[in-house]
Amino acid sequence: MYLKRHDPEMASLIEKEYERQQDTINLIASENYVSQAVLQTAGSCLTNKYAEGYPDKRYYAGCSFVDQAEQLAINRCKELFGAQHANVQPHAGSQANMAAYMALLEPGDTILGMNLMAGGHLTHGHPVNFSGKWFKAMQYGVHKDTEELNFEEIASLAAKHKPKLIIAGTSAYSKIIDFRKFKAIADSVEAYLLADIAHIAGLIAAKLHPSPVGLADVVTSTTHKTLRGPRGGIILSTKEHEEKIDKTIIPGMQGGPLLHIIAAKAVAFKEAMDPLFVTYQKQVLLNAKTLAKSLHQKGYRIVAGDTENHLLNVDIRNKRIKGFMAQEALERAGIIVNKNCIPFDPEKPWIASGIRLGTPAITSRGMGKSEMEEIAYLIDMVLTNHQDHIMIRTVKERVLQLCKLFPIPRTWDEVIINDCLKTVIEAIPVN
Numbered sequence: 001m002y003l004k005r006h007d008p009e010m011a012s013l014i015e016k017e018y019e020r021q022q023d024t025i026n027l028i029a030s031e032n033y034v035s036q037a038v039l040q041t042a043g044s045c046l047t048n049k050y051a052e053g054y055p056d057k058r059y060y061a062g063c064s065f066v067d068q069a070e071q072l073a074i075n076r077c078k079e080l081f082g083a084q085h086a087n088v089q090p091h092a093g094s095q096a097n098m099a100a101y102m103a104l105l106e107p108g109d110t111i112l113g114m115n116l117m118a119g120g121h122l123t124h125g126h127p128v129n130f131s132g133k134w135f136k137a138m139q140y141g142v143h144k145d146t147e148e149l150n151f152e153e154i155a156s157l158a159a160k161h162k163p164k165l166i167i168a169g170t171s172a173y174s175k176i177i178d179f180r181k182f183k184a185i186a187d188s189v190e191a192y193l194l195a196d197i198a199h200i201a202g203l204i205a206a207k208l209h210p211s212p213v214g215l216a217d218v219v220t221s222t223t224h225k226t227l228r229g230p231r232g233g234i235i236l237s238t239k240e241h242e243e244k245i246d247k248t249i250i251p252g253m254q255g256g257p258l259l260h261i262i263a264a265k266a267v268a269f270k271e272a273m274d275p276l277f278v279t280y281q282k283q284v285l286l287n288a289k290t291l292a293k294s295l296h297q298k299g300y301r302i303v304a305g306d307t308e309n310h311l312l313n314v315d316i317r318n319k320r321i322k323g324f325m326a327q328e329a330l331e332r333a334g335i336i337v338n339k340n341c342i343p344f345d346p347e348k349p350w351i352a353s354g355i356r357l358g359t360p361a362i363t364s365r366g367m368g369k370s371e372m373e374e375i376a377y378l379i380d381m382v383l384t385n386h387q388d389h390i391m392i393r394t395v396k397e398r399v400l401q402l403c404k405l406f407p408i409p410r411t412w413d414e415v416i417i418n419d420c421l422k423t424v425i426e427a428i429p430v431n
């Protein structure tokens with residue numbers, strides 16, 4: 001490999017990270033494995049090109065091929081989500097949100113978003129984030145009893161504070177999001193509605209979760225979670241907001257677009273339009289359900305009772321272990337998760353009473369029902385014996401065996417779908 005000769009230090013770090021990815025079970029709900037095609041495009045010569053502006057309206061010469069690449073990404077993105085307009089330049093989900101807020105709001109305006117502690121996101125109005133500093137941020141949460149979105153609270157906060165923008169979106173929430181209810185509340189106070197679908201974009205593209213496109217003024221997303229594309233962001237909007245959104249990204253906020261990443265997004269959008277992508281997403285849902293059921297049977301409380309998407313939040317308090325300790329013990333056993341607050345958590349976020357588990361990445365490796373049951377067993381073994389080094393080593397050996405049986409796929413359609421699990425998730429309402 002050229003890099004090995006040129007920069008052995010960096011080559012060795014990449015090699016080690018590759019081995020880490022191959023040899024661990026990745027349950028981070030926001031991660032996935034891209035195809036070789038996406039990887040190749042992201043590592044292509046398109047990284048060399050400056051192209052501030054948009055296709056056919058650039059500040060630089062030499063853009064004819066990158067213009068076509070970006071236009072392809074825009075067209076595919078619009079087709080995939082049925083959107084009137086797509087901006088594929090945001091470098092990440094946070095930048096997509098920042099641009100959308102800057103396009104629709106003035107500093108000091110009131111926004112209403114979900115509290116991070118209840119399952120929201122930093123950019124939805126947290127005080128340490130730009131969204132909480134630049135805007136007057138009101139925060140909603142979940143019902144204490146059901147741990148589901150508290151629409152009464154959302155409606156009453158909206159009526160009281162008259163936000164200019166309501167944000168519908170989550171990063172640690174396992175139930176279906178009813179975008180129609182959000183739209184009705186936004187309309188009742190004449191607020192803009194922004195849907196942040198970063199986590200569920202792949203499910204929406206596969207029509208396994210209701211879509212906010214057509215309801216929300218603006219929809220933001222990342223491209224690397226359930227959507228299984230390169231690390232980045234997108235903004236979908238109605239025609240009405242097209243010009244404002246585009247002008248906010250450039251010249252308003254970002255510099256040169258990352259054309260290698262934009263092109264890789266286009267490749268991922270094409271992959272997401274294949275019927276096999278739907279099969280993959282159905283398996284993601286089934287795997288999450290199986291994992292939740294298996295953990296529940298072992299005495300774990302699943303936040304909100306169940307999962308209807310790709311993730312589950314697990315309350316681990318009755319196992320006498322904190323979230324940060326669970327995360328650390330599981331990593332020693334080769335199982336990668338993140339600690340997560342549960343709703344109304346008495347602990348601080350860096351301690352946390354729960355863990356968040358997601359199935360997009362392990363489903364990409366072809367794992368199915370029996371592997372989910374086994375992973376639940378292995379998680380339980382670690383959490384109930386987290387100080388027992390021999391037990392941790394035994395679990396790690398089994399994790400390695402599983403990883404060897406299910407290597408990271410090289411191509412998007414290499415994912416092996418276990419036929420007996422191909423049940424359609426009829427229960428999930430689709431727009």
Ligand code: DSN
Nearest residue numbers: 029030093121171172
């Ligand atoms: N960091 C992402 C997640 O893990 O949900 C959100 O930005």
